[in-house]
Amino acid sequence: MKSEQVIDKLDRYGFKNYGRYPIALEKGKGCWVWDFEGNKYLDFTTGIAVTNLGHNHPNIKKAFVEQLEKIVHCSNLFYTKEQGSLAELLVENSFADRVFFCNSGAEANEAAIKLARKWGKANGRRFKIISCKGGFHGRSYGSLSITGHKKYRADFSPMLPGVKFVKYGDLEHLQNFAEDKKVCAVILEPIQGENGVIFPPKGYLKKVRKLCTDSNILLILDEIQVGIGRTGSLFAYEQLGFEPDLMTLAKALGGGLACGALLAKDKYAKHLTPGSHGSTMGGNPLAMKVGYSVIETIIENGLLDNVKTVGTYFISELEKLQSKYSKIIKEVRGQGFIIGVEFVNSDCASEVVKKLYQNGVLTIITEQKNIRILPPLITTKKEVDFALKIFESSLHEVLDA
Numbered sequence: 001m002k003s004e005q006v007i008d009k010l011d012r013y014g015f016k017n018y019g020r021y022p023i024a025l026e027k028g029k030g031c032w033v034w035d036f037e038g039n040k041y042l043d044f045t046t047g048i049a050v051t052n053l054g055h056n057h058p059n060i061k062k063a064f065v066e067q068l069e070k071i072v073h074c075s076n077l078f079y080t081k082e083q084g085s086l087a088e089l090l091v092e093n094s095f096a097d098r099v100f101f102c103n104s105g106a107e108a109n110e111a112a113i114k115l116a117r118k119w120g121k122a123n124g125r126r127f128k129i130i131s132c133k134g135g136f137h138g139r140s141y142g143s144l145s146i147t148g149h150k151k152y153r154a155d156f157s158p159m160l161p162g163v164k165f166v167k168y169g170d171l172e173h174l175q176n177f178a179e180d181k182k183v184c185a186v187i188l189e190p191i192q193g194e195n196g197v198i199f200p201p202k203g204y205l206k207k208v209r210k211l212c213t214d215s216n217i218l219l220i221l222d223e224i225q226v227g228i229g230r231t232g233s234l235f236a237y238e239q240l241g242f243e244p245d246l247m248t249l250a251k252a253l254g255g256g257l258a259c260g261a262l263l264a265k266d267k268y269a270k271h272l273t274p275g276s277h278g279s280t281m282g283g284n285p286l287a288m289k290v291g292y293s294v295i296e297t298i299i300e301n302g303l304l305d306n307v308k309t310v311g312t313y314f315i316s317e318l319e320k321l322q323s324k325y326s327k328i329i330k331e332v333r334g335q336g337f338i339i340g341v342e343f344v345n346s347d348c349a350s351e352v353v354k355k356l357y358q359n360g361v362l363t364i365i366t367e368q369k370n371i372r373i374l375p376p377l378i379t380t381k382k383e384v385d386f387a388l389k390i391f392e393s394s395l396h397e398v399l400d401a
């Protein structure tokens with residue numbers, strides 16, 4: 001089969017709701033993927049922060065095959081060893097006491113909203129949720145209602161009532177809303193990924209934590225994109241000097257299988273009583289077994305150190321390119337393996353992304369004139385050097401056009 005045929009068929013039979021690159025992928029290994037003509041690409045999209053161990057990782061393959069031969073699904077009518085083991089591993093490596101499993105980031109945030117409201121009902125009938133402008137939390141109604149970009153919500157109103165948006169990084173703005181005794185939770189991303197890898201001012205998140213504690217408001221961190229090692233620690237909050245009350249995970253947790261999770265302290269988790277929330281497929285043994293191997297591999301193979309070292313090198317080299325090509329690159333922002341390169345305008349960013357994939361490096365075009373670079377955690381300095389070389393030649397091509 002040829003790439004063109006693959007593209008034509010999906011364009012003919014699939015919904016037209018995605019803006020896809022004109023590339024059809026057949027297979028992947030490590031940091032690399034191949035199309036149907038055998039063209040090789042360095043995959044610095046990781047399927048939007050999902051394939052953190054790269055493609056075809058032997059540990060994931062082993063876990064997958066082993067579990068496939070045992071049991072794939074049985075629902076939460078029953079206990080499985082795999083769900084207990086992954087929950088234990090997540091609890092032992094985080095602030096949380098308990099884990100609820102679902103299938104996606106949107107579902108994890110739905111669970112967080114429901115838990116916050118149920119807790120709020122029992123604590124002064126609080127129900128309002130504060131979220132941040134520019135934040136992204138998913139496409140289902142609850143998660144969309146707390147997503148801070150109007151463009152995602154515009155055609156689907158009315159949204160969930162009781163949601164207020166504040167400026168990301170503006171503590172005073174948040175403080176005004178937090179005085180409202182009907183607020184049950186604040187939800188935000190430690191770094192806004194979809195918004196273009198936007199960092200809040202230093203110290204802001206810690207102050208949000210204090211404000212939430214002082215005002216009896218739950219702090220929910222959405223680590224769906226930045227969790228599972230991407231910033232150089234298993235969870236981004238570990239580098240911030242505080243703990244959230246609830247945390248949502250998905251994407252890389254399942255190593256490519258559908259998997260999401262809500263983590264919470266026991267005193268909050270207990271509010272989701274039997275029958276109050278659930279998922280048929282959530283926590284299925286296949287996703288759990290693979291999820292366990294993802295976390296175990298990240299910890300045992302020293303991948304967090306790799307993210308820190310190679311990520312720091314990558315960011316500093318991109319900063320050099322920024323100084324050299326300041327005519328078109330405005331800024332480079334990043335932590336570990338979540339990197340945003342901001343261009344002077346969105347046309348320029350799109351042109352560079354196009355040249356990059358034509359030259360064999362896959363990256364993501366994102367909000368605010370940014371290219372988002374999300375390498376797998378296994379990426380070596382050699383692979384980064386290859387990407388940098390292609391990056392520079394692609395910049396030349398755009399400038400010369």
Ligand SMILES: Cc1ncc(COP(=O)(O)O)c(C=O)c1O
Nearest residue numbers: 104105106136137138224225250
């Ligand atoms: C921070 C964040 N939260 C939630 C989501 C939604 O996740 P999903 O697409 O798995 O529903 C995303 C997806 O990009 C995300 O980046």
